[in-house]
Amino acid sequence: MTAIDTYSNTANFFITKLNDKEEELEINYKSPKNYLLKDFNNKNNTFIVKSDSTNTLCNCKEDILQPTGIVWSVTNEQGYRKRNGEKTNLHERCEDFHWPQRNDNAFKRIHPINGKSINMYILADGHGGHEAPQIFLARACAACFKVMESKNWNLSMPDHQEELRSILTDTYISLDRQFCEEKVAEYEEYNRNGKQGKKPVDDGCTLIVNIVYDGYLINVNTGDSRTVLGSKKEKSHFLHKKTFEFVPTFSSLDQSPDHPEKAYNVSHNGGIFLSSGGIPRKRPNIEPFEKRGMVTYPELVGTRIYRPSNKRIEELGINHLMTLNMGGSMGDLLFKIEPAVISCRPDVSILKIDRSVDNILLIATDGIWDHLNWQEPEKQNEKIMSYISKQMGENVEINEELLNKISSKLVKRENNLELYEPRQRYDDCTAFLVYLPAGSEEQNLEASS
16 A cells, blocks of 8 residues: 555645555545545646545645536435424425435546546436436436447537437437336236225426536436526626626526427427416417427416326326426326327537636526526526625635535525525425536546546
8 A cells, every 4th residue: 555655744634544445535624524545646746636526636735625627516405384383394205316416426437438527417306206206317327328428429510419419319208208108017007906006106307417528518408407507707896896707608498388399299289288276378379399499488487287188098097187387307107198298308408618717507406496586597597696606705715515505505495585585385406516617628637537
């Protein structure tokens, strides 16, 4: 264990041997944390250590900690209702699920062909139960890594982007079909057994996958969870003081009932838009998506989708009285029985990240967005990025501890009147924060290898 000897004479570092294959490095810097030794560079007396969610560059002589790659955090809170000062959970367990968990470095893989990093972050927000989000989370993780590792992707080439969009779309459709076929089999088995035992649960979820690869962000979204990318920009100040703030440069589009493609699919296949009181909403002139493009239907904001029963739904015994407040979802067998009223088809966005500046990625379920003081998505994105910027402060080290604090504040909605409306009911919510430092992909890859 020569590495132990290498550092044992450095006063600021304390090393404990875990076993023959592992070493734990605790750094006496601010609040001590555990680090896994990665590499040592004798030329400049620096070495790379692996912390909970990032690679960190340490300088032995000057005691400097500096992130050299992606830093991330994730926090969630189970939804609850307040009555007479008492809190009651909305569900038996939180129906938001995310991958990876904190302290899990599995979010990153190295491409087997070109050696580039593939970083992935996934959110699934369940409705109707907690089984569907867990299943889709695990399957999407495996399937999307397989897609990314299947080819030496060069996303600067339009044909590679188009091919990747097509494959990821087909992947979501395949995952949804598999899940719904399994649900049909469960209902058929339940009916054959004379409806004895536990009746199958018809549940579903949103599914949002974000992949950071070769300087690009790949966003694959079904449902109304949302991703916002903010880039660090100089902000004007009335005292001419130079300040910076993260400004939204990309946002996924919520697949709510007003989503142009989803609204047409619902309308074309016999779905009914209901108001909050359960009254059919007068339908606007809904055009094919190819004709309309990405222009939403404001008249449909806040509606719920109802699908009339049919012979197959009755045969299976699915509860046909359920409604859904989104235009796209994974699972939800009731809405997928032909003709499928709600689509699982994702919006796939591929965009070049501006590596000349720092970027922050916020990935959050609707338990964040639906509780904000602002209704318009653009305003929500702007205000929440401004809030994150303020929490980060100026000229501070961006580490996982800081991101943990900020993500924890984002999910604590009660009494945070700067962001959220005061309510008696708070939905499950999850917030991912992913910090992408400025610098070329090659520099970050070299530092983290």
